[in-house]
Amino acid sequence: MTSTALFEPVGHESLADSVVAQIEDLIASGVLKQGRRLPSERELAEMLHVSRPKLREALQVLEERGLVSTRHGEGTFVSPLTGQAMLPALLALYGRNEQTFFDYLEYRREQEGFAARLAARRATRADKERIEEILAENERAWRENDSEASREADYALHAAIVDASQNATLIHVMASIYELTRQGLFYNRDFLKTIDGSGKRLLEQHLVLGRAVIEGDEARAERAAHDHIDFVEQSFRLGIEQQRRESMAEKRRMMSKEVRKRKSA
Numbered sequence: 001m002t003s004t005a006l007f008e009p010v011g012h013e014s015l016a017d018s019v020v021a022q023i024e025d026l027i028a029s030g031v032l033k034q035g036r037r038l039p040s041e042r043e044l045a046e047m048l049h050v051s052r053p054k055l056r057e058a059l060q061v062l063e064e065r066g067l068v069s070t071r072h073g074e075g076t077f078v079s080p081l082t083g084q085a086m087l088p089a090l091l092a093l094y095g096r097n098e099q100t101f102f103d104y105l106e107y108r109r110e111q112e113g114f115a116a117r118l119a120a121r122r123a124t125r126a127d128k129e130r131i132e133e134i135l136a137e138n139e140r141a142w143r144e145n146d147s148e149a150s151r152e153a154d155y156a157l158h159a160a161i162v163d164a165s166q167n168a169t170l171i172h173v174m175a176s177i178y179e180l181t182r183q184g185l186f187y188n189r190d191f192l193k194t195i196d197g198s199g200k201r202l203l204e205q206h207l208v209l210g211r212a213v214i215e216g217d218e219a220r221a222e223r224a225a226h227d228h229i230d231f232v233e234q235s236f237r238l239g240i241e242q243q244r245r246e247s248m249a250e251k252r253r254m255m256s257k258e259v260r261k262r263k264s265a
Contacts, residue, residue, distance in 0.1 A: 006031070007039075007047040015050050019058035022048070027067055027078060030163060030171030034081045038068065041076075081172055098240065102233060109229035111174060112158065116221040118165035119213045127164035128214045134160055135210045142203045150199065155182050157206055161213055161225075205231060 007022065026032040038044060045055045059076060062068045070076045119127070134157045141149035155178055162174045205228045212221035 116225040
C-alpha cells in the first residue's frame with residue numbers, strides 16, 4: 001500500500017540516519033523545495049515516530065550538509081539549493097536587451113515541452129488531481145477578472161506540470177526560473193494580457209495543456225507547451241513593434257508641431 005503522508009514513521013535501527021535519508025529523498029525529488037518550511041519539531045517528531053532528541057540529531061546532520069537551516073523563532077527551512085538562476089547584472093541586461101529575452105523564451109519552450117511530455121507519461125493520480133484543481137482556479141480567476149489570482153494560477157500550473165515530470169533536475173532548475181518569472185524579472189504578464197485582449201487565449205492554452213497531461217497524451221501535451229510559448233513570443237514581438245510604431249508616430253507628431261510653430265513665428 002502506498003502511503004499518502006508526507007513523512008513516514010521510521011524503524012528503530014539508526015533512527016537519526018533514517019530521518020536524514022527520508023528528508024534528503026524528499027528534497028532531492030523536489031517534494032520539499034528550497035525555502036519550504038518543515039513542520040514544527042513536535043509535529044515532525046510525531047510524524048516520524050522518533051524522539052525529539054533523535055530528530056534534532058538528524059536536523060543537525062542536514063544542516064551540516066547545507067540542506068536545511070534553522071531560523072531562531074521561525075523554524076527549520078530547506079536551504080537554497082540551486083542558487084540564483086542569474087546574477088543581478090545579467091538580469092539587468094535582460095531588461096535592456098530584447099534578444100536575451102527571446103533566448104529565455106526559447107529555453108523555456110524546450111524545457112516545458114520536455115516536461116509536459118514526461119508529465120503526460122508519468123503523472124500520478126495525485127499529480128492529476130493537483131493539475132485539475134489549478135485549472136479550475138485558472139478558470140475562476142479569469143471569470144472574476146482577478147489578475148493576481150490569474151498570475152499565481154499561471155505559475156502554479158507550469159510548476160505542477162514540471163513536478164509531474166518526476167525529473168528532479170527539471171523540478172529544481174525550473175523552480176528557480178519560475179521564481180524569477182513570478183517576480184516579473186523576465187516579462188510582465190499584464191502586458192501580455194493586454195495583447196491577448198481579455199486573457200482568454202492564455203486561459204484556453206492552459207486548459208489544453210493541463211488536460212493533455214491529465215489524459216496522458218504525450219504528443220498533445222508537448223505541442224500545447226510549445227504552442228503556448230510560441231504565442232507568448234509572437235505576442236511580445238507584436239507588442240514591441242506596436243510600441244515602436246507609436247513612439248515614432250509621436251515623434252513625427254511632435255516634429256510636425258514644432259515645424260508649424262516655427263512657421264507661425
